[in-house]
Structures are given as C-alpha cells and as structure tokens.
Amino acid sequence: MTSLREHEATPGAGASTVGRVARYSGFRPEVQGLRFVAVLLVVLYHVFLGRVSGGVDVFLLISAFFLTLSFVRKLEAGRPLAIGRYWLHVFKRLLPLAVLTILGTLVLVAAVYPDADVARWRAEGLASVFYVENWALALNAVDYYAADHSTASPFQHFWSLSVQGQVFLLWPLVFGAAWLLIRWRGWRPVPVLAGMFGLIFAASLAWSVHSTATQQAFAYFDTRTRLWEFALGSLLALALPYLRPSRGVRVVLGWAGLVSMVSVGVLVDVQGAFPGWIALWPLASAAAIIVAGRSGSPFGLDRVLASKPLVRLGDASYALYLIHWPLLITYLVLRDRPMAGPRSGAVIILVSLVLAVLATKLVERPFQRWAWPERSKRRLAVSVAVSLALVAVPVLAWHQADARRAAVLAEEAARNNPGAAVLQPGFEFRGDPEAPTLPLAEEMAERPQDVGERCPEEWTRHYPVPSGCHVVRNSDAAGAVVYAVGNSHVEQWIPALEILAAERDWTLITFPRPGCFFTEEHPNPQAECAEWYESTRTFVEDNPPDILLTQATYDWIGEGDEELMTGYRAETEYWTGRGITVLGIRDNPRWPTDQTQCALQAGADDLSCGRPLDRALGPAESPAVQLERDIPRFGSLDMTDVICPEGYCPPAVGNVWVYRDSNHVTDVYARTAIAPFREEWDDAVSRAGFVP
Template identity: 60%
Template sequence: MTSSLGRQAPGTADAQDRPTRFSGFRPEVQGLRFVAVLLVVVYHVFLDRVSGGVDIFLLISAFFLTLSFVRKLEAGRPLALGRYWLHVFKRLLPLAVLTILGTLLLAWVFFPETRIDRIREEALASVFYVENWALAVAQVDYYAVDDSGSSPFQHFWSLSVQGQVFLLWPVIFAAAAVVCRRLRWRPVPVLAVAFGAVFAVSLAFSVQQTAVRQEFAYFDTRARLWEFALGSLLALAVPYLNPARGLRVVLGWAGLVSMVLVGVLVDVQGAFPGWIALWPLCSAAAVIVAGSSGSRFGVDRILASGPLVRLGDAAYALYLVHWPLLITYLVVRDRPVAGPRSGVVLIVVSLVLAVVATRWVENPLKRWAWPERSARRLAVVVVVCLGLVAVPVLGWAQADARRAAQIAAEAERNNPGAAALAPGFEYRGDPDAPAVPLASELQKEWVGLPEPCSGRFAPQGPGEEVLTDHCRQTPAVEDPARTIAVVGNSHMEQFMGAVIPLAERNDWQLVAVLQPGCPFGVRPEGDACKEGADAALEYVERIAPDAVMTTSTYAARMDGSAESVVGGLPELVDRLAPRGVEVIGFRDNPRFDFDPFACAERHGADAAQCQVPVPEVLAPVDPAEALRGRPGFTGVDLTDLICPDGLCRPVVGNVHVFMDPHHLTWTYARTMAPALGERLAAAGW
C-alpha cells in the first residue's frame, strides 16, 4: 500500500509491476530522434538557422537515460555507476573518434594552415567532451552568416554537453537511491523533485544568461541542464499518462508540425537556449506523450515505421558526419553557404555515410562481447579511443613546434622583414626559406607586455578601475630614461611590437593601457568608448609619462569610408601638452576586406588578388599631417614600411606583414623597430 508520503510497502504487486512501466522499446521515439537530427542537418545546410532539433535530441537522450535508471531503482538492482560510465563512453567514442580522425584528415588536405592549430585544439576538446566550453571561451558566434569560417568540430558542442550530463545524471540517481533506501520512499517522487529543481534553476539561469551573454550561454552546460531535466521529468510522467486514442492522434501531429515549423516561424537567433527552446521541446514531448496511438491516422505510424526506426539508429552518425562535410565543402569551394543542388548532395552523402558507419562500425562494436566481460576491458577500450585522437594530434602539434623552432633559429638570416627595405640591402638567406610567422604560430603574434601594472602604474581610485584588466607594463626600470604610456586600441598594440625593442635598448619604462576598438581621444558624451577614454586620460594625467603613444588616425575600410583623425585627438594634445606630456601619434595601418595572410597561403605571396594599392585603403595624405607643428604632438607615419612602394603586399622581406585583415604580425612590427627608432630620434626622441 502506498502512503501519502510516497512510501511503498515492500512485496506488493504494484511494487513488482512498477519496473515494467519504464521498460519497452519505443519505436516512435527512435523515429523522432531521426526527425530531430534531420532537422538539424537541413537547417544547417539550407537555412543556416537554429531548428531546435539539437534540443530535442538532448531531451530524448535524457528520456531514455532516465527510463534505464528508473527501471534499476524500481527493481532494486545496483546502479553500478562506474561500469555504466565506461559502457556509455565505450558506445559513444568509436564513431566520434572515427569522425574526428576523418575530419583531421580533411583539414590537413583542404583547410588553410592558418586554421590547423585551432582545429587540433578542438579535436582534443571534442574527444574529451569539453568542446562546448572551448567554443564558449573562444566566443564563437554560432549564428555566423558565413559558415566557411566555422570549426569543423563546432557541432561537437552538443555531444560534449550530453557527455557531461551522462556523467552527472547517474550521480543524481545514486543520491536518489540513497534517499529512497534510508527513508523508504519511492524513487519516482524523489526523482521528480530532484529533476524539477534542476529544471527550475537551470531554466532561470538560462533565461538570465541568454539575455546578458547569449554567445556564452549557448554553449554553457548549466544553461542546458533544464532541457535534460525536462526529458527526465517526461520519462517519469509518461508511464502514468494514458490519453485517449483521439487525443494521441492530435497530440502526435500537432507536436510534429510544431517542431518542424519552429525554426521557420520564429527567429530564434539570440534567444536560444532561453525560454524559446521550450517550443521545440514541448512539441517533442507532445509526440512522446502521444506514443503509440493504435490509429492508422496517428503520426506514430510514420515515426514507428521500419525505415524511420532504422534511420533513427543512424541518427547519431548522421549528426556526426554532416557538419564536417558541409564545412569542408564550403572551404574547398570558398563559399559562405551551400547551394540547393550541393546541399541535397551533401545531405544524401551524409545519410549514406551515417548508415554505413552505423551498420559496419557502431553496431558491430555494440555487439562486441569482449569489453563487456569486465570493467577493466571497458576502460581499455575507452583509453584506446582517447589515445587514437590525442597521440596523433599532440604528435602533429609537436612536429610543427619543432619546425617552427628550426625556422626561428634562422630567421635573422632568412627573414629580414622591413630591414629588406633599407637602401643597399642584399638578401643572403636561403631563397627557399618559408615566410614567417608560420600559420601554426599565429596565435603568438599578438603583442603584449609581460606584467600587470603595479606600484604607481597600477590603476587607482574609482575613475581608473575600468582599466584594471587592460593595464600592462614592462618589468620595472629603476630611474628610466623615459616613461612611455602606450594607449589606444589593438592597432596601437601591434605598433607596440616596434616600440618594445626601442624601450629595451634605450632604458624606457613602458606602460600600456589598451582597449579593443577604442582609439584614444577626448570623447564626447554618448560615445561608446567614453568611459574607457576618460579613465585612460585620468590615468595618464596621474602617472605623468614623458610621452603617450597612440594612433592618430582611423584607417579607411574598403567600404569607401575615409581615413580620418581620431576623434578628440586634437583636444587630447591640447590637454596634455601643458603637463609636459608629448603625444606621439602613429598613423593607422590599412584595413582590408580579406585576410592577407590566408590569401598568401592560398594563392602565393605575389598573387595579384593579395595586393592592394595604398590609395584604396588610406587617404592620399596622412590626415594627422594637419597636427604637425602643434605643440605637444609628434607624428609618425610607417606606411612606407607596411606598404612599400605604394602597394600593400602580404609578405615583405620574407615576413608576413599582416596576421589577419587589419592587424600587423608582431614578427613584422619588430623588424620595423630600427626605422622607427631613427624617425623618433630625428623628431627629438
């Protein structure tokens, strides 16, 4: 007999029957799994939008997982968490590893070298089920218009979240088992409370985070737990629901039509994974509640049909293979999206590969009896799978690192950079030496000072607190010849690559306050950069450096906008000059609508499409020329070093000038130091 508190007297017929309520193969749900993944594939290929299919896939995973564990709890069988974890990853990893290795091969053959380092990192993140966090930290835009720049492992974010839940959920079941055993409570009410709490807390967190940090929340496991919790609650409830046949028919069709249309009718960009994800999840829940209607008009007659159930078996493989095939196609064809015909071909090829992989790889490994004989054997299979990815990826990265070190050792002779522009220069290096930096080293090309600001250079007071994370310095110089504050945006950061060698040679103390996207000037009210500019100005006035180095112009983009003097720069000069602080203004470097580094890697450094005449990207005359002669201002124009002879080329002196469409490489900036030193000396510095 069951009490009002959910206690159950042992040995009753109801207690014996309860496990069977949560058992049984549900073919209509298996067919629904395929529909969900097919939605993902179709929306990725043709619409480049979120369909909600991934969310349904996650819900179904939790649904089946919960049914499995509740059967054990109701029957009083041990949960055996360790063996469960090994078994589930032994089941998931082989196809994942096969996909990762195949994708790495595609990347090695077809992808530009500039992307290989990141692809290797994400291959490791994918096989260890942390790809979602890697993408979140990298601030990846899941809704990017041009998918050709997306990672071929980006789709592993949802599998990573799923893998993390497969580790967490059994712990919840184990905790529920302890509560039920000690208090003699039934498992279903205890689990309903537990998953209800997870649902409520995670959904509230998801809505809040989606509103303030949607790009991060999209990949955040915590913002996705409620979707799994809803699947678990559904699994707990369905055995006790028995809708009439007519209602089952209505629920099934309404749910299917609703889940297919959600991505078409609603622009979910920027809204997932918040409350809007309830739409596809509730739609799928309606189909699951409808279950087997027994009616020839029920949607289950389609979902539970043999072909759809077999395709449901291949849904995991389909999800795995479709994305790297799509991204590789876009890279090879240099297209932002697939066309109608190519899209159909990609889907058909993905389906064929998925069915083949399921039949000849996944199913035989599921039936493989040897690993199931002991936990140790299961662990061996899991470790081997992880090693099949980790060993070649780490070996590949190590080989690239050794090659880079060898090239760096010869760089002074083989890669003169801007030094090759000096009158009378004669190249004596290896004519076959590669240009530097190598693509695998690009992540090291951002200029930075080694230490956070400290002592009198540390931001102080409420006015400067916004600079705390943006202030860096060279090691403290006792009685420096000069103190130089480098202030501005990422372009001034790159010019600092030429300043650092001068500081080391001349005993200067360098301090940098750099804020992305914000050149330095006296800002008007309402300017997006005003808060940071005001704080930087207060900071500069307090530390009273000998000079402030900043960009004096904002370069023209190739959309026709004109290069102009940084807003508020004349006012900045007038404010600092009476304080004895010189403003040294660097003319901005060009900005392109393509990546010169990638262009050179793809077409060659001398290819015409990789070269741009200076007049197309910069004004005919430095706009800051009007400030020359103004007290407290010194202008520096390095355009002839960045774009010699009036032509912006991707490689000068066997060194890549640009690391992306508008940032200099640290390697090239360093080679400009001698010329910059001469020009500053000529100006009295």
C-alpha cells in the same frame, strides 16, 4: 534496457516496486523515430538553408529523457547506481564512432583544407574527442582576434556532443545526490528528482535568457545555458507515466508537435535567438510528440515514427549527425562556396545517410556488442583510454612536428625572413630564396599578441581595470615610463616597443582593450569600453607616465576617409595639459578582405593580393599632423611607409607577412620594423619637445 523479468528477480522487490519500475520500462520506438527526425532536420537546415533548426535541442532533450528513464528504474528498484561503470560504459559506446569521424576529418583537413586553418582545426579535433569543443567554440566566438569565420570548422557540430558528454558526467551525480536523500529521508525517488531537476531547469533557463540577451555568441555554446533543455527531458521522463491523454488527443498532439517542430527553424532565426526562452518552442513540440506516444490510432504520428525504417534510421541518427557536417564543410572548401546547391546538397545527404548506416552496422554495433570490456571496470577504462589516445597521440605528435619545424625556421629567420629590414638603404638579401614566409600560415590563427605580465596586485587593487594592466618591461633604473593604451591597433606595435624599451631601459606598461578607443566620446556602444576607459583613465591620472602612446586616427574599411578618433583632440589636450607627452600613432590601412589569405592561395608575389595605399587611408598626410602643430607635447607617429612602401601595400615584405588578417600587423613584421619604428619614435618625441 533492463527487462521487467530482471526487476521481478530483484531480491526484496515487492509488487509495488515492480509496478513503479514498470512505469519507466519498455522500448519507445516512436521516440527513436523522433530522434531521426530531429537529426534529419539538422542535416536539411545545415545543407540547404545554411542555418540551424532547433533539431539539436530536441536531440539533447531525448538524450536526457532516455538517460533519466534508465536511472529512475535503478532508483525505484533499489539497485546500485554504479555511476563509475555507467560513465565508462557510455563513453565506450559513444567514442568509437566519434573517433572514426575525428580521424577521418583530420585526414581531410591535412589533405584539402587551407594551411592557415590546419592548426586551429587540429586543436578542435582534440577538443572534440575530450568533449570540450563547445568551450573552444564559445571562447573563439567572442575572441576579437579570432581568424576569419567565413569558413566554418569541420568539427563545429561537436559542440552539442560535447555538451551532451558533459551532462552524461553531471546527471549521474544528480541521481547520486537523490539516492543519498532517499536513503536519508526515506522519500520516494520521483518527487525528489522532480524537485532537483526543476531547480536546474529554472536556474539554467534564467541564466540562458540573461546570457543570450547579453552575450549570445558565447551563450550559444555555453553548457550552463543548455542544462535546462536536458532538465526538461528529465522532467518529461518523470511525468510521462502520469500523463494519459485520450486517443484523439494523442493524435492531435503528435501531428501538431511535428508541424510545430519542423516550422520553428523557418520562422525563427534559431542561431541568433537560441538558447534563450525561444528554445522552448521546439522542445515543447518534441515533448508533445513524446506525450502523444503510442496512440493506437491508424492516423497517429506514431504509426510513422514507430515504423521499422524510421526506427532503424533512428539507430543511425548519431552516425548521421557525426558524418554529415565534415562532408558538407569539406565540399564547400573544395568548391569555395558558401552553400551547397540543390543537387550537390542532395548528394551530400544521400552519401551521409549511406555512410551513417554502414558506420552504425560495421562500427557502432560491433563495439556495443563487444563483451570483453564489459567484464570489468578496468577493461572499460582501457577501451575508453585507447579511444582517446587514437586521436590525442597523432594530433599531439603532429603539433610537436610543426613546433620543431617552426623552431628551426625561427633560428634562420634573421637571414631568411628580414621583413621590414629590406626597406633600409643598402640592404642586401643573403638568405634562402626558397625559405617559407613567416609567420607560417598554420601559426597565423594561434599567435595572440603578447601584452606582458599582469601588473602587481598592489598597483591595481584600487583600480577596477576590466582589461587589466600589464607590464611588458619594468626598469629599476630612472628610465622613462611609457604607457601603451588602447585597442589592438596600438597593441600590434608592442613587439617593436618592447625592443625599444630594452634598448633604452624603459618601464613599458600596456592597457589593452580590443575594439575600444582611449577617448571619452567613444564611438563603440559596448558598455565594457566605457568602463575600461573610465578605470584606465583613473589609473593614468594617479600614476602619470612620461609618455602616453595611443591611437590617433581611424581608417574606415575600404572607404578612404581616415579621420581623427572621435574626441581625440580633447583627450590629447587633457593629458598634455597635465604635463604628459602624448604620442598618437596613425591607424594602419584596413581592407575589406584578407590579403594574406589571398597570397597564401595565389602566391606572395601576386599583385592582385596587394592594394594601392590611396584606396585605404585616402590623404597622404595623417590627420594627426595638424594636431601636432596645434598642441604642444603631442607627437604623431606614422608607420604607413613601412606597411605600404612606395604607396603600395603588399601582402609580404622581406619574406614576412605584413598582415595576420584584414587589419592587424603580424607580430613578426612589427618586430622586423624596429629600425623605422625607432626613427619614427625619436622624431615624434623630438617634435613633441620631450626631454628624457
């Protein structure tokens, strides 16, 4: 921290300048103690309650508070902002502990975590070191195909550090813009900054309230919904010198703020409500404590927060935040528990505290005192680059090694992983019985279904299709035009459809929308589904295909009461009445648990990981069969015998995993099922009376 003596020595600095700088100078031990309390709340709530406390929001506010004090001192003293050097310096300070935590966590991931999670956590480790983990989590939070969320990421806590890192890049630019205004207009720094941060506060809070109400899972990790929390910390730093409450008021503010801050996580579902307006509660509580400051009273909260033990723990709060989460998640993975117990939780916290203090003393402080990088910006840049490379190089090398292994296995897949081909009469397996089952467990979570290239703009410019029209295959010949329209249970058969389209020179176009059904009476309340249905229906009406493939039935998980999709009969009659052949594919069985994950732990041949078919779909015959009898030009497809041969649904067939999660068929298995799919398709179009 720049001393007052340094400001006095600044050329051209008058007494008024020194006074203004002094307002924003001085170490605030009570705020450092508050930083530890905020992080401790985070740790306690994570370990014992399995929820969040609002402590992270306080931590973010404090970060902006200190950052703002630093830059305001420079502006008031007329010193250069040195933004480039600041960026390099701050990440040179932050990265060593972060890199140590990420590398240690990656070792734990490789050693004890399920293989199915390794690739995902490895990618999140890379996202964490580059301060974009919040965006990785935001996209995953709304990803319909995201793997099971029951096991939290050991890097999940890096979301807030990523937001913080992004603000450490953005905020100096705000100060830079303020510097330009000050030079141009001759205004004082504090009013200019108050106006700028006030605008950021208002805009971000408005967006936060809106986004939290409409897409809370995404909003929770969105940097834009958090900027107002930093802006509030900056506004507090600017206003603090002008706030002079009496000693008694300081005592009341301090203790009331602490009680309020501690209670918010108990009284509010923070994770479900944040980061909307309700986040003002913990932030206002922390602001009250900061305004209370040094009360000078023996009864003031600052006597506790500014005590030497709490200030020293405040110094270790960054390390504590980094370390506690991967220790907790690794313990839960090892013990296969959703939460830690009282004794194990206490041990985790104690170990985290000890490691945090040691890491601060042995890693963070030595790197902070390391003088060599500070001698030039080039050296600072080298130190930052080396820190990033320490994570990026091994993670990318690990990824490449897995990719090479996967390529070798893919070359041998026809022989070693026949999948549904083993169900064909006379099949004889000639592959390696020790070959791994495909897709590999570590690939399972990162295999998005290929739905083709986006349709040309001239096709769609008049049709606002939210999910997008995609061309899997475009034929120049006079072959059939086939549309596959619907949710993921239509989408999962595109690999087999693509093979069939290539064999017969079709044009194959998809209109995928996860979670939505192609019927007017849609059971899904999402507005996006209704919009997708209306716009897609308009496109199909104006550009009718020869064959329209949709999902005909729906299997309610674990209830054995499969039924026709809501409104499906009317939808089918509408399209067949317009001369289009409609094929309705039967839903595949859905399970309450992921049988593939069961088999990955117990073995692919473990009978307890499979399911009898009658526990899922119920009736042996698809409800769509009756529809086929009633409606001309309609044909029913049923792939149940391929998914559940002879009435039993195994986790793997022919050394290929059937399901990628609890209810989606893997792309590898769908591709190996081309022979029965072709036969089922031909029978369905024949019964529907379609003539190519």
